[in-house]
Amino acid sequence: MEFITKLLAATIAMGTSLTYATLGEIYTEKTGVLNLGMEGTMLMGALAGFATALATGSLYFALLIAMLVGGMMSLIHAFLCVTMRANQVVSGLSITMFGTGLANFLGQRLGPASNNHNLIGTNLPSRFENIAIPFLKDIPVLGAFFDVSILTYALYLIIPFSWWYMYKTKHGLAVRAVGESPKTAAAMGLSVPRLRYLYTVIGGMFAGLGGACLSLSFTPSWNDGMTGGKGWIVIALVIFATWNPGKAVIGTLIFGGITSLQFSLQAAGIKMVIPTQFLAFAPYLITFITLSVMTILNQNKKGAYAAPSALATPFAIDDK
């Protein structure tokens, strides 16, 4: 029991960062823009958050800067893909390359002079600590949900809100229209470019926030490439959530759980039947199988199963 509670707590802590970024990517992909730059954007967010917190001591200001930096990274992607109609795959890969490079570069430049301008090895004065809610935290196992940081508590509101926003409001309808059929959306009087810009930037802000969750709460430190491929897991999680923000959390719990399981089992000294590397790639294999099987079973739908039909397709009114 104790083991399961600990595992769940670790899963939630790791899942928080993933969930923010996944929500961001869902918003972006829902409008038909595929952003493969999440890894670079998250890393820039992690760096910006950490550097700001170190310089100003304010964690909330650090979150704000992380979001702004994440938004800026995605603004580049939006400019390239929407205004310049560039290839979304290549643009996303460039954002990841540029963002990873710049974050690692700045990480060795923005630190205190006493540490040779290096951020690696410096410690934050404070971090987002877990806040336990009396009584609720004592519920067996599920109590783990009520002994988390403010970043996770915020998600308890953001996830249902995102679902409601996407499926129950006219803004959500506009988002889905632009992603499913930009031509119809344009005919309805919606500005396809404006919406794609808006939600790509919002997606980047979420990714920046997700990155900051790592450097300000989960592992409060800065390290080269500290996102360690989480930006790619996010792409898998979006598929797993069938592009539904309400379901984002299911995937993050399963995937975060699998990752935490590796560490928990190691820490508990339990000899594993399944090698850790298999656990590491299991999320990707599960996503691959899910996507393939669901697409095969839903042959009457155009495009990938549950994916926005116009995903990764540039849009221009004059295109025939």
Next chain:
Amino acid sequence: MRLVVEKRDGKSRRMAVIIPMASFIISLVLGAIVLAASRSNPLQAYSAMIDGAFGNARRFQYTIVESLPLLMCGLGVGIAFRLKFWNIGAEGQYVWGAIGITWVMQFWKFLPTPMLLPIGLLIGMVFGAVWAGIPGYLKAQWSVDETLTTLMLNYVAIGLAEYLYINAWKAPFGNMGTPEFPKEAWLPQVWGKVHSGIYIALVLVVLLWFLLYKTRWGFELNMIGKNPRAARYQGVSIKKNIVIAMLLSGAICGLAGSVNTAAIAHRLTKGVDGGYGFTGIIIAWMSGLNPFASILVAIVMAALTTGADALQIAMKLPESMGEVLQGLVLIPLLAGSIFVEHRLVVIRKEAV
């Protein structure tokens, strides 16, 4: 008066030359700003990079060695891209190539040693082809989204390789990695550090150029990519061609992996997922899918990496500057790519 982007009748050859050059200059200026902002002299940094990439024979050799896997992965994914098939699984196919040759070297002891290298390279190709063929078949048969499937399969391949060199195939001594390949089965060096993989890569360039520009099959691939409906009316099988193109694409990326493993690490070990597959995608795109242009692009991208390594030694600057510059070259290039097929038109306000 307003600005409108209008489609050109054809591709502008002038723009196809001006834009990459302008992008390169813009990226150098942007990079200079980053360098200056981090208290370094940009001119000094750039000359250190050029010196580090091309300064003497040994450095130039390193740059060439670094460019070979990039070139081969770029050629590989370029074939699939002709069909508008987004194979972003080059990284995984490359890793399978490395796994393939390691398998032969370690377990096919019944073969005479001189046979290990050619058979190993071949098995690497087969593994890469199969790994690419799976998403290819899924796409052709059921239109399963290839961008997402190929991406996911990368991480399965990387995880599997890690399992092999950490657990199953680990050498009895030493920390990580499989036993070293027999010396006679290494890919021989031909000029200092440059190994004979350079011949394989150059032969591939010529072969692919011939295949894509001079044969009926190349013509069919182009047609499917540009106008699938017309291709179907002509009786070209799109399904069959997607699978064939993906098999070939994966085989070449796999070959890149087995060549590099036989030439450099001589065993399966940490660092096999070096990102060559991902950069290869960018190489293919930057070269406009032209095999000969890929050579130049691969050398430039490799020089940014080797140059940045020198930057770290010469000026104590983080080597990640290489990635920053690679990204900075791409951003203006992506932005400018629209002007090859489109032009800006000024429309004066019409009378109502």
